[in-house]
Amino acid sequence: MNHPLALVIVCAFTFAVSYALYLVTSAIIPIRVTEDPKHVGLDLVQHGEMVEPESERLFVGRAAAG
DSSP states (O other), X not given: OHHHHHHHHHHHHHHHHHHHHHHHHHHHSOOSOXXXXXXXXXXXXXXXXXXXXXXXXXXXXXXXHO
């Protein structure tokens, strides 16, 4: 009977400490990205490069459209 109780206690403790660390980190450094970089593309905003070249993006767009 002690092992399941210990498991529940460890899970609750781990969740509480992880959530507290998330809140502290989020208060210091915002974890979520604002809407503007999402629309531009995070690869371009954060790394300065495109993952897929424009020619591939246009090709995929045409194939999906028609």
